Amino acid sequence: MTAIQTASPWRRQLPASIRAQTLILLRNPSLIVAAIALPLVLYLVLGTSGGHQPQHGVPYAAYTLCSMGAYAGGAIMLLNFGTTLAVERGQGIDRLFRASPMRPWTYLGAKGLVAVVVSALSFVVLSLSSAAFTDAGLGAATLAELVARLLFGSLPFLAMGMALGYVAGPGSASPVATLGYLLLSMASGLFMPLSQLPHAVREAARVLPTYHYAQLAWGTLGAADEPWTTAAAWLGGYAVVFFVLAARLYRRNQVRRFG
Amino acid sequence: MCPSPVVLDHVSKNYGGFRAVSDLSLELAPGQVTVLLGSNGAGKTTTLSMMTGLRKPTSGQVRVFGLDPADPGARSRTGVMLQDSGVPGALRVGELVRLFREFYPAPLDTDQVIEMAGLRDRLRVRAQDLSGGQRQRLYFALAVCGDPELLFLDEPTVAMDVDSRNRFLGHVRGLADRGRTVVLTTHYLAEAERLADRVVLIHRSRLIADGTKAEIKALTTGKRVSFLLPGEAGPAEFDGLPVDGLELTPQAGHTAVRFHSDRPEDVLSTLMLRGSGLTDLQVVGVDLEETVQRLVHQAAENGTEGTGGGGTKAAEPTTAPSEAEEPEGAGPEAERPGAARSETAEVQA
Numbered sequence: 001m002t003a004i005q006t007a008s009p010w011r012r013q014l015p016a017s018i019r020a021q022t023l024i025l026l027r028n029p030s031l032i033v034a035a036i037a038l039p040l041v042l043y044l045v046l047g048t049s050g051g052h053q054p055q056h057g058v059p060y061a062a063y064t065l066c067s068m069g070a071y072a073g074g075a076i077m078l079l080n081f082g083t084t085l086a087v088e089r090g091q092g093i094d095r096l097f098r099a100s101p102m103r104p105w106t107y108l109g110a111k112g113l114v115a116v117v118v119s120a121l122s123f124v125v126l127s128l129s130s131a132a133f134t135d136a137g138l139g140a141a142t143l144a145e146l147v148a149r150l151l152f153g154s155l156p157f158l159a160m161g162m163a164l165g166y167v168a169g170p171g172s173a174s175p176v177a178t179l180g181y182l183l184l185s186m187a188s189g190l191f192m193p194l195s196q197l198p199h200a201v202r203e204a205a206r207v208l209p210t211y212h213y214a215q216l217a218w219g220t221l222g223a224a225d226e227p228w229t230t231a232a233a234w235l236g237g238y239a240v241v242f243f244v245l246a247a248r249l250y251r252r253n254q255v256r257r258f259g
Numbered sequence: 260m261c262p263s264p265v266v267l268d269h270v271s272k273n274y275g276g277f278r279a280v281s282d283l284s285l286e287l288a289p290g291q292v293t294v295l296l297g298s299n300g301a302g303k304t305t306t307l308s309m310m311t312g313l314r315k316p317t318s319g320q321v322r323v324f325g326l327d328p329a330d331p332g333a334r335s336r337t338g339v340m341l342q343d344s345g346v347p348g349a350l351r352v353g354e355l356v357r358l359f360r361e362f363y364p365a366p367l368d369t370d371q372v373i374e375m376a377g378l379r380d381r382l383r384v385r386a387q388d389l390s391g392g393q394r395q396r397l398y399f400a401l402a403v404c405g406d407p408e409l410l411f412l413d414e415p416t417v418a419m420d421v422d423s424r425n426r427f428l429g430h431v432r433g434l435a436d437r438g439r440t441v442v443l444t445t446h447y448l449a450e451a452e453r454l455a456d457r458v459v460l461i462h463r464s465r466l467i468a469d470g471t472k473a474e475i476k477a478l479t480t481g482k483r484v485s486f487l488l489p490g491e492a493g494p495a496e497f498d499g500l501p502v503d504g505l506e507l508t509p510q511a512g513h514t515a516v517r518f519h520s521d522r523p524e525d526v527l528s529t530l531m532l533r534g535s536g537l538t539d540l541q542v543v544g545v546d547l548e549e550t551v552q553r554l555v556h557q558a559a560e561n562g563t564e565g566t567g568g569g570g571t572k573a574a575e576p577t578t579a580p581s582e583a584e585e586p587e588g589a590g591p592e593a594e595r596p597g598a599a600r601s602e603t604a605e606v607q608a
Contacts, residue, residue: 016361020350027349027385091345099311099339101331101362101405258329259315 009103017102017110025114031080036122039072043126046191047134055193056223061134065126066146066217067190072122073154074210078181081115082161083173089253090170098258112158119154123147138221146220149228153213156235159242160209166249184210194225209238262325264289264409264440265310270319272305279305281464282319287442287457289408292435294451295444297461303444304342306461307413310442311339323409335364338407340398342414348387352378355386356400363405375430376400377423391418399427403434410434412443416450428453460554467554478554481521486540487513496535500526513538 025031043064052060088094097107127143130136138146168176185191187201188210194202205211212234218224219231265287272280280302287293295303308314309321312329326333346355356373360366373379376396381389389397395418402410412431416424432454435441445451451458452472460468468478481503488496492514497505502518509515516537520526523542530537 012361016358020347020354020358023354024347024349088345088347091348092341092343093345093347095313095341096344096346096401099313099334099341099344100359100401101334101337103331258313 009106013102013106014109017106018113021110021114025080025118031084034079035072035076035118036125039068039075039122040125040129042071042191043068044129044133047130047136056218056221058221058223059136061130062136062138062221063193063218063223065130065134065136065138066220066223067214069123069126069146069150070153070210070214070217071185071190072126073119073150074157074181074185074213076115076119076122077154077157077161078164078177079174080118080161081111081158082164082168083177085111085162085165086168086173087170089165089257094257108162112162115158115161116151116154120147120151123150142220146217149216149220152232153216153235156209156238156242157213159239159246162246163242163249166246166253181210184208187211188214190214209235212238261289262322263287264324265442266320266322267306267310268320268322270306270309270316270321272302272309272314273317278464280309280316283461283466284319285459285466285469287440289440290435290438291456292431292441292443292454293457293459294455295442295459295461296446296448296451297444298446300463301461302464303461304413307411307442307444311337311341311411313341335362335405336408338402338405338410340395340402340410340412340415342417344398346386346394346397346401349385351383351385352389352397352400353382355397356404359401360404363407365406366404367406369404372400372404375403377426392420392423395419396423396427399430407439409440410442412441414444414446416445416447462554481519482523482542482544483517483519484523484526484540484542485515485517486537488516489513489536489538492516496530497526500529502526 047061047064047068054060055063094107098104124147127138127147130138131143164173164177187197188194188205188208189197190210194205197205212226212231215224215226216228216231216235219226219228224231263286265285267283267285270280270283271278283302283306285293295306297303305314309316310323310328312321312323312327312334321328323330323333324336328334328337350358353369353373356369360369360372373382376399378393378396378400381393381397384393386394386397395415399412399415402412410431415431416427419427428450431441431443435454435456441454443450443454455472458468458470458472458474459466468474484502487510490513491509492507494505494507497518500520501522502520504517504519506517507514508517518526527540527542
């Protein structure tokens, strides 16, 4: 009788998978650009251009820092995490891992964890650049709180990314996510203040996850239209809904590809 | 006692209305190389997918070491080389091998694996930059790095050049000699000939022959003969001669003749003595496609074919060897098109 051993998934499979996913990300310049460079450039252009009125009583550069942080958080979860899930599925990489003794959650877990670390990095880069290059005038404690809020608020987008990764085709995931997320961001006032948007858009924005994500971020400066508890509740609700949806789509995909 | 490495118990697999595998039962012995042989679309890959837990049978049961093939306990004793899997292209050969080693409880040394796969000089090359044959060798490295007791190889030598193929087949034989159980699919008779302890012949979703190498070889004796005869020739000219599957095609000024024979020398000397003036003579060993056709034909004539069930028409006595195949890509696992006819040279080996 041979004892059936398996490699410990926690101690060996997960760290090795995280290492591999990190390398994959670091070697893909377009993902790094979308995750860190693009939000940074947008922030420096939008946040330092002159002629803007303070918003909700805070300097425009500080207000825009929150907006661009929220933009970056969602973009990383949808465009990095979600899109690469769909693309790698299209390449048959899921079959390679599926046939190995690697636990399926190790792959998803490693990818998700790397996405969270990259978004934290992106938030920190934005915060540091606001201190160095703008007149936002935010202290370390405020910036730390902002990063924490942005990290929490990115969770529903992680779930949306996973759902997208299992429903979109490898070719359509990226254009759908890019266009869809751009529209969501604009409608939620991430690129220009809500007050400058048409009335109908402002009304519609109130149910969008990006709107509440931005509210949570602006709330750090006391520049939000709703209390942070309301924003957090909306985001929590979105997270639950999309995690349930993502789990269903994941199972449907498993049946199709491995049933 | 130790359960058998692989057991298939009346396994069938349908994709929608397409039957890919019909009522297949097999039990593999440890330490043997079993070659699943069949033409494209026969059901080899689907069978392998069920053995590796990548597909669930529609009916019947598959067991690997007595477990569900998708169970981590079964997978950690199994190495798999798939035909249509991708690989994260941004990772280097060495990084991928080190990653896969971490999935297994007692892996081999990275060096040893790289050496075996012949990838020493490709260690720092990204997977996306490898040639087709090198990528196959990488998949082999990933399959063996966990030192598995059971190895599944799906058309492993596709895209390999002659040298790599020979080295590769040598390694596979070596693994079996060290007690590993190997299941390999191929449509090259030569590979079966070189490696197999056991050959399982699958045609249109059904098992049509299962035996040792010698037993299968006995089924593929004889030669395919073709030549041109001047003028119009009728079947009467071949009365009493040992020919099989005679085909006569009238052409401008002559008749193209094709048949199979176990004694081509007798047929040809008779025709020569008659002074029939045949030209453009070719005598070649049968290829697998024809062997399969003959086996199916024989099975149909003996009435042993088709125990009912299934939508397959395996017994249909056709004369056109490859056109009668199921359409390529009919099922999600349909095997790769191209290289459909195995080379006649392979059979003569």
